[in-house]
Amino acid sequence: MSVFIHPLSDVKTKKIGKNTRVWQFSVILEQATIGENCNICAHTLIENDVVVGNNVTIKSGVFLWDGIYIEDDVFIGPNATFTNDKKPKSKHYPDQFLSTLIEKGASIGANATILPNLKIGQYSLVGAGAVVTKDIPPFSIVAGNPAKVIGQVQRD
Template identity: 60%
Template sequence: MASVHPLADVAEANIGSGTRVWQFVVILRGAQIGSNCNICAHALIEGDVIIGDRVTVKSGVFLWDGTRIEDDVFIGPNATFTNDPMPRSKVYLEAFSGITVRRGASIGANATLLPGITIGEFAMVGAGAVVTRDVDAHSVVVGNPARVIRKLKHD
């Protein structure tokens, strides 16, 4: 069974067992959150968001419609996800360009991810990076715009 803090605002969402939702979190109707996740204070998850198992979403993260997060992902505090490539006030898209974060990836604090990109398996995005294009699996990216500084060893 999920643990939802009484000061969280959780609509009808599918939340897996063992997941903890902390105070001042907002989860909109239709969101899907896996098992054994940790959704920290002051996070927002829109309705067309899917989060896998064992995901950590730190404080200040807003996950907008179209976002897909696979298993074992870490999202650092105040990481910024976007889903509209040309935002304008009162101009609404028919479909949003969501971000996909593949299994085991980590997103550093205050990183910004632009719409429609994919972060590959076990990739690492450095704190404060501005990610403007896809990141290959096992890559470490930093800077603005984010650039690969090394590849992580893997099996």
């Protein structure tokens, strides 16, 4: 299977891996890199300085701003929110946006908020609605506002 890009999406990048699907009303800017076998659902935005690994699912309502890096096998739930500026002001932009790394196999629940300049550890699980204000250790389950470790992920 080749790349599927819905005709109602606006995809400028050429760096999209095979078997990836991009659904309607999605915008992907020119310098973004998208891996193989990804599913990018409707109503998403991916800026230029974004890398999405292989086998990643990005559900509807997710915006990936410059500086967001996602490794392989990651799930991002609907309306999860990422930020890349700790002190945003209208018409005042930093020289470089802060970056966030989502490591291999992590899952982020619906409506979670991820503050900038953090690392979400491999195979960790961020609960729905959690507000992540600090790094999440690998294999951790976090929930709440601010997100706190409430358990450990067991690998299958």
